[in-house]
Amino acid sequence: GxxxxxxxxxxxxxxAIVQINCTYQTSGFNGLFWYQQHAGEAPTFLSYNVLDGxxxxxxxSSFLSRSKGYSYxxxxxxxxxxxxxxxxxxxxPSRGYSSASKxxxxxxxxxxxxx
Amino acid sequence: DTAVSQTPKYLVTQMGxxxxxxxxxxxxxxxxxxxxxxxxxxxxxMFSYNNKELIINETVPxxxxxxxxxxxxxxxxxxxxxxxxxAVYFCASSQDLLxxxxxxxxxxxxxxxxxx
Numbered sequence: 001g002x003x004x005x006x007x008x009x010x011x012x013x014x015x016a017i018v019q020i021n022c023t024y025q026t027s028g029f030n031g032l033f034w035y036q037q038h039a040g041e042a043p044t045f046l047s048y049n050v051l052d053g054x055x056x057x058x059x060x061s062s063f064l065s066r067s068k069g070y071s072y073x074x075x076x077x078x079x080x081x082x083x084x085x086x087x088x089x090x091x092x093p094s095r096g097y098s099s100a101s102k103x104x105x106x107x108x109x110x111x112x113x114x115x
Numbered sequence: 116d117t118a119v120s121q122t123p124k125y126l127v128t129q130m131g132x133x134x135x136x137x138x139x140x141x142x143x144x145x146x147x148x149x150x151x152x153x154x155x156x157x158x159x160x161m162f163s164y165n166n167k168e169l170i171i172n173e174t175v176p177x178x179x180x181x182x183x184x185x186x187x188x189x190x191x192x193x194x195x196x197x198x199x200x201x202a203v204y205f206c207a208s209s210q211d212l213l214x215x216x217x218x219x220x221x222x223x224x225x226x227x228x229x230x231x
Contacts, residue, residue, distance in 0.1 A: 031217060
């Protein structure tokens with residue numbers, strides 16, 4: 001089967017650091033995405049990992065361990081505008097064409113930032 | 116310039132009606148998608164078209180019929196609407212996966228469908 005697990009909700013304080021974990025079990029793997037979705041808006045791309053290790057992009061970093069089926073999104077220097085849902089998504093090439101194989105989304109982690 | 120646009124943004128209709136949602140992308144992407152996001156916020160793929168050809172068709176009732184007149188447009192027609200169809204429907208597009216470049220999906224603003 002296919003499964004992507006993320007915590008449903010998290011709360012953090014402005015200025016702090018938060019780590020959002022994602023574990024996945026899929027038939028195949030060819031990349032992991034993190035998207036941000038503010039309430040009532042469309043998801044927007046944050047990061048992409050296909051090889052093991054850490055990808056850093058400003059205040060946001062994403063880590064991948066393929067052997068463990070695990071990723072995390074690290075947000076530093078939290079701001080109130082970071083309050084949103086964060087969606088982990090895995091590309092599983094076994095489920096379609098190589099270039100447009102199905103990307104499976106987790107249910108998202110709703111992050112609330114308090115002052 | 117809006118990259119991926121959808122109309123309408125809100126759609127309220129009665130059970131049994133037929134409705135359409137339109138999507139257009141001006142990014143020159145080859146692949147377009149329809150997703151359904153329910154009240155639990157799961158984003159589930161429904162259809163995917165690559166250069167006007169249907170390539171992913173999830174287990175979706177055949178009341179849902181996508182149509183791609185050209186690679187910049189992917190419309191979704193829904194017949195005999197049911198209460199359970201109430202959700203937010205997102206259109207998205209992506210470029211084909213290239214070496215070193217992820218096929219990032221760009222989402223439209225969503226269409227909130229409410230079936231009464």
